[in-house]
Amino acid sequence: MKLVHALPILPILIAAAGLSCADIASPTRSDAYEWRLITPTGPGTADTLSFHWPSSRLPVKVWAQDTLNLPVHTKDGIAQWKASFLYGEFDAVMVSDSNVADVMVSAGQAIKGGFSVTRLESMLAPECEGGTDFDLPVGSREIQPPIRIFLNLRVVPTAPGVEQCLALTTTHELGHAIGIFAHSPVATDLMYPDPTVAVPSDRDRTTAELVYHTEPTLTVGPR
């Protein structure tokens, strides 16, 4: 045996034993904002509504009306939210048939259903407005799909700034549709009520992560 010739291997193994034990350190994720919708139900009482798409429903099927470049804005918005997740918590695909869609993106004024989250009276992106409508029957804990997103122009379609407004508003409304029911209190977040940024901020992404790692109070019905 020539074990003496094997001595150079020992420093490698010792170094491995020392270095390989370390774990990466997670971020604190302390900058998330309240994403749940807290609705008063009577004097001194409230109900907390929270939701995320379960893994069994992924990828979420999204349909966009073929007007105002909505299919492109919707596809971009899906990509931005999907990129916010590290562990495949959310995925969505575009579908061509609205009858199978879990989420529908259309032009027009929001139609009020069970509850809605609406971005209105925008000062900083005044060319358009958006709303997301959830059909939650009275007394039910199950959202009836599809979730409806509405984008409404406040100027003529050829006016400057329309494309940018529609892009950021579509992504903002998709944020509601994936489960961020409430608005951010910080103006530099996409989920601020009157956003000016086009993509989810670090805080938006952290909040989206927490949404998908928290037990929701609402479920979604079959389509």
Add this chain to the structure above:
Amino acid sequence: MRALLAVLIALPSTGLPILHAQTDYYARLGATYTTKLLRDVIFQEIHVRQSVAPTLVLGGSLPITPIYRAGLEASLTSSGYHSTEGVTETDLGTLRTGSALLNLEGPVGHRASWRAGVGLIRYLPAEDSGIFVRGGTTRFLAGAGLDYRPSLSTRWELMVSLRYDFHRFTTEELTARGFTGQQGVQRISASLGVARARARP
């Protein structure tokens, strides 16, 4: 490393019969087990792991002293990777790795040898998403292993190998998200293949 590779490739046609006779080539197939790539906590622990991966290894070496040899060994793995949170496992797609190690090799017995080296490992996700949304990553790698090479014929030897290597893992996306430090990742592989028979001291 590139220079050594060029030498190894060029040797068969250089007409240096003695050196050619001492040049070692081999190819192996096997499997690689990898410890977790990432541990995160979002209310509960999340682990990201690569599944046991089919592995292709190609390599070669040259004598540098009567006892020791220097060599280059490249390996390619391909398998799925997934996250685990509690009892929930999520498929994250396909993850390939390519690695190259510059090795020093020495004898342990008549047909057995050790090797140890340093090199690089490149992570090649099939899709730029999740922890790889900003693309793959390249990390320094250190490893060691044992080979056993019984003779098959005058020209060929069977090659049975065990390998261990480690590196520190992170990605550009993880750093951007506020992860600090790096995850120690260890890999163990077993493989079987053939090697060109060589003269032994």
